[in-house]
Amino acid sequence: xxxxxxxxxxxxxxxxxxxxxxxxxxxxxxxxxxxxxxxxxxxxxxxxxxxxxxxxxxxxxxxxxxxxxxxxxxxxxxxxxxxxxxxxxxxxxxxxxxxxxxxxxxxxxxxxxxxxxxxxxxxxxxxxxxxxxxxxxxxxxxxxxxxxxxxxxxxxxxxxxxxxxxxxxxxxxxxxxxxxxxxxxxxxxxxxxxxx
Amino acid sequence: xxxxxxxxxxxxxxxxxxxxxxxxxxxxxxxxxxxxxxxxxxxxxxxxxxxxxxxxxxxxxxxxxxxxxxxxxxxxxxxxxxxxxxxxxxxxxxxxxxxxxxxxxxxxxxxxxxxxxxxxxxxxxxxxxxxxxxxxxxxxxxxxxxxxxxxxxxxxxxxxxxxxxxxxxxxxxxxxxxxxxxxxxxxxxxxxxxxxxxxxxxxxxxxxxxxxxxxxxxxxxxxxxxxxxxxxxxxxxxxxxxxxxxxxxxxxxxxxxxxxxxxxxxxxxxxxxxxxxxxxxxxxxxxxxxxxxxxxxxxxxxxxxxxxxxxxxxxxxxxxxxxxxxxxxxxxxxxxxxxxxxxxxxxxxxxxxxxxxxxxxxxxxxxxxxxxxxxxxxxxxxxxxxxxxxxxxxxxxxxxxxxxxxxxxxxxxxxxxxxxxxxxxxxxxxxxxxxxxxxxxxxxxxxxxxxxxxxxxxxxxxxxxxxxxxxxxxxxxxxxxxxxxxxxxxxxxxxxxxxxxxxxxxxxxxxxxxxxxxxxxxxxxxxxxxxxxx
Numbered sequence: 176x177x178x179x180x181x182x183x184x185x186x187x188x189x190x191x192x193x194x195x196x197x198x199x200x201x202x203x204x205x206x207x208x209x210x211x212x213x214x215x216x217x218x219x220x221x222x223x224x225x226x227x228x229x230x231x232x233x234x235x236x237x238x239x240x241x242x243x244x245x246x247x248x249x250x251x252x253x254x255x256x257x258x259x260x261x262x263x264x265x266x267x268x269x270x271x272x273x274x275x276x277x278x279x280x281x282x283x284x285x286x287x288x289x290x291x292x293x294x295x296x297x298x299x300x301x302x303x304x305x306x307x308x309x310x311x312x313x314x315x316x317x318x319x320x321x322x323x324x325x326x327x328x329x330x331x332x333x334x335x336x337x338x339x340x341x342x343x344x345x346x347x348x349x350x351x352x353x354x355x356x357x358x359x360x361x362x363x364x365x366x367x368x369x370x371x
Numbered sequence: 372x373x374x375x376x377x378x379x380x381x382x383x384x385x386x387x388x389x390x391x392x393x394x395x396x397x398x399x400x401x402x403x404x405x406x407x408x409x410x411x412x413x414x415x416x417x418x419x420x421x422x423x424x425x426x427x428x429x430x431x432x433x434x435x436x437x438x439x440x441x442x443x444x445x446x447x448x449x450x451x452x453x454x455x456x457x458x459x460x461x462x463x464x465x466x467x468x469x470x471x472x473x474x475x476x477x478x479x480x481x482x483x484x485x486x487x488x489x490x491x492x493x494x495x496x497x498x499x500x501x502x503x504x505x506x507x508x509x510x511x512x513x514x515x516x517x518x519x520x521x522x523x524x525x526x527x528x529x530x531x532x533x534x535x536x537x538x539x540x541x542x543x544x545x546x547x548x549x550x551x552x553x554x555x556x557x558x559x560x561x562x563x564x565x566x567x568x569x570x571x572x573x574x575x576x577x578x579x580x581x582x583x584x585x586x587x588x589x590x591x592x593x594x595x596x597x598x599x600x601x602x603x604x605x606x607x608x609x610x611x612x613x614x615x616x617x618x619x620x621x622x623x624x625x626x627x628x629x630x631x632x633x634x635x636x637x638x639x640x641x642x643x644x645x646x647x648x649x650x651x652x653x654x655x656x657x658x659x660x661x662x663x664x665x666x667x668x669x670x671x672x673x674x675x676x677x678x679x680x681x682x683x684x685x686x687x688x689x690x691x692x693x694x695x696x697x698x699x700x701x702x703x704x705x706x707x708x709x710x711x712x713x714x715x716x717x718x719x720x721x722x723x724x725x726x727x728x729x730x731x732x733x734x735x736x737x738x739x740x741x742x743x744x745x746x747x748x749x750x751x752x753x754x755x756x757x758x759x760x761x762x763x764x765x766x767x768x769x770x771x772x773x774x775x776x777x778x779x780x781x782x783x784x785x786x787x788x789x790x791x792x793x794x795x796x797x798x799x800x801x802x803x804x805x806x807x808x809x810x811x812x813x814x815x816x817x818x819x820x821x822x823x824x825x826x827x828x829x830x831x832x833x834x835x836x837x838x839x840x841x842x843x844x845x846x847x848x849x850x851x852x853x854x855x856x857x858x859x860x861x862x863x864x865x866x867x868x869x870x871x872x873x874x875x876x877x878x879x880x881x882x883x884x885x886x887x888x889x890x891x892x893x894x895x896x897x898x899x900x901x902x903x904x905x
């Protein structure tokens with residue numbers, strides 16, 4: 176009676192409801208990052224020379240490595256969703272597990288980058304470029320971490336046998352969230368590392 | 372889990388704090404929100420009374436300037452973030468959205484409960500910030516907020532959590548309204564309260580994250596010195612104002628749209644006439660929500676924006692008055708030749724229209740650039756937004772409380788006491804705030820503990836008014852308590868209303884309706900063959 180799906184006994188309706196919910200949530204997320212992208216646009220227009228000079232201090236190689244890592248993780252998410260739709264829940268666990276792992280790799284690389292920057296005396300309060308850099312990558316990193324938690328929970332659900340080709344909702348919704356987090360990075364890379 | 376029909380207590384049958392703290396019932400969550408937000412309303416009101424007390428004399432007398440600053444900050448921040456934003460949407464909305472659309476619950480009941488507890492957590496963090504209370508005003512403008520000794524980072528985090536709760540509630544309502552409407556409940560058969568709530572939810576979901584990130588940046592500026600709003604590092608304090616008002620202007624429509632929805636429900640019931648201009652009222656809610664996103668700059672006409680930006684924001688601000696006026700004309704057209712009765716919900720609904728017209732029509736003075744420069748940050752602004760927010764939203768909230776009290780509690784209110792309270796509130800409100808228009812046009816600035824002696828008489832009048840207003844609200848609260856304790860048993864449909872919530876028992880059973888209702892008509896067929904006799 177108190178299950179969220181009691182209202183709409185039809186699983187197809189429940190799926191559509193969850194889908195609208197997650198898309199609405201992603202709209203919220205777009206606005207959350209949108210404020211930061213707006214601030215970026217304002218300050219880059221105001222200080223083009225500063226952005227040009229400061230962005231050279233970032234490690235492009237590590238930035239590129241992380242991009243490859245995240246895009247690969249989106250691929251494993253897609254493969255995981257495909258697996259559960261075909262009822263292959265063990266394969267789903269493998270793919271989602273791999274995604275969590277890749278997320279971990281991403282955060283480790285980010286840690287290495289931040290540590291190097293701190294050791295070079297570059298901090299969030301150094302100037303407007305590095306304020307943007309640390310806040311945007313930090314907030315994104317937090318999203319990666321939360322995404323890893325959610326995906327790990329989905330793996331747990333699969334291990335408990337709660338998922339099947341008839342009930343893929345948690346897999347698909349968490350997958351959409353992961354793609355969003357990935358997409359944010361796709362914008363962050365050129366804006367921060369590749370100003371030119 | 373089902374309420375036992377024998378007890379007649381419906382969804383209230385289960386007892387004990389666990390049955391509330393862990394409930395997934397939208398009605399109980401709504402009631403928890405209502406009680407919590409009304410408590411904040413009363414505390415915020417006490418701060419207002421203390422402000423009025425200080426302003427009895429032109430010189431600072433009872434409190435230090437700093438204490439005065441803290442009081443108006445706490446009054447504003449509590450009333451905005453803890454009362455007026457959540458009260459109607461999360462309180463009455465939670466209770467009545469599913470009932471209005473014929474659903475068993477909201478789309479995500481667990482998320483609903485989570486959003487309540489996140490709200491409470493946010494409040495506790497706000498409480499923790501009182502060790503070094505805020506003195507910035509509820510707008511938190513940088514650079515002062517980045518420098519003051521107050522616990523800005525803590526308070527910012529608290530409001531971040533409250534914002535998160537607001538987003539989750541809005542998300543839940545959008546999905547609920549889209550996906551859980553009963554068979555036959557097409558969009559154009561939805562009660563207008565739902566249209567108001569739907570528009571509100573969109574604003575909550577789209578605007579709130581921006582203020583969330585803004586407060587995050589403010590906290591980070593204080594904690595690690597990020598440069599966003601710090602002019603010494605190339606940051607721009609005016610960017611803070613843009614971000615802040617990108618949320619905080621649309622959010623006044625989060626406050627007013629649900630109240631307009633309540634008025635649209637109450638007016639036809641108590642004039643026994645179909646609502647006039649249903650589609651116009653419904654779509655004007657969406658129009659207000661949309662245009663409301665484009666007018667935030669009108670809070671910043673004196674903040675050194677470009678003249679072109681000022682002119683555009685000014686024009687768009689005049690524009691938002693159009694859908695608002697559309698609603699008012701439609702309500703008045705609904706009243707025309709109706710069989711009007713003046714029960715307490717109707718008194719408050721009519722008060723809404725009366726006060727909101729005054730509040731609304733003083734808006735264009737502020738929207739016009741030349742008069743704005745004169746009136747900016749004077750008591751004229753204070754009067755304007757209290758006429759819209761208290762005269763509007765809070766009166767709409769009171770209308771809703773009196774209208775739905777029998778449904779929520781199963782008890783009738785003492786109508787005579789309710790009308791006495793209404794009279795006190797109406798008189799007290801106007802005496803308090805109309806005088807502020809007068810001193811505002813004569814140049815009295817807001818947010819000072821002291822003022823020049825020539826404004827003394829008006830300020831005494833205003834303080835007397837605030838005491839009458841407070842008395843009225845106390846009588847109302849007493850009436851609610853008495854109604855709960857020994858009110859007469861409420862019938863299912865005491866007002867002979869047609870919308871779905873009245874077709875359930877009072878109080879409703881846990882599952883709202885015994886069977887899923889099938890909807891065949893809109894809910895405003897009063898005085899027509901489809902409606903019951905008055």
